[in-house]
Amino acid sequence: MRRASAFKACRKCRYLVQKKETKCPVCGSENFSDRWRGLVVIIDKDSFVAELLEIPQEGYYAVKVL
Numbered sequence: 001m002r003r004a005s006a007f008k009a010c011r012k013c014r015y016l017v018q019k020k021e022t023k024c025p026v027c028g029s030e031n032f033s034d035r036w037r038g039l040v041v042i043i044d045k046d047s048f049v050a051e052l053l054e055i056p057q058e059g060y061y062a063v064k065v066l
Contacts, residue, residue: 006018006019007019007060008021008032008033008034008036009032009033009036009061009062009065010024010026010027010029010031010032010065011029011031011032011033011065012024012027012029012031013026013027013029013055013056013061014036014055014061014062014063014065015027015059015060015061016036016039016059016060016061016062017032019034026056026057026059027056033065033066035065035066036062036063036064036065036066037062037063037064037066038062038063038064039060039061039062039063040053040055040060040061040062040063041059041060041061042055042057042058042059042061043058044058045057045058
């Protein structure tokens, strides 16, 4: 994974995308934030953590979007 500052977080689902992206590949939102904290990596969408955090698919997610 690249430096955290190279990513922005979707305000709707917290998925992390590169700054050049204009649309979230998970939820389709176009509303992003450069201010986010924490990182969780989901490798199994059926895991306890993914269910607890309400994460729909594998990938990198911000814990908190500011």
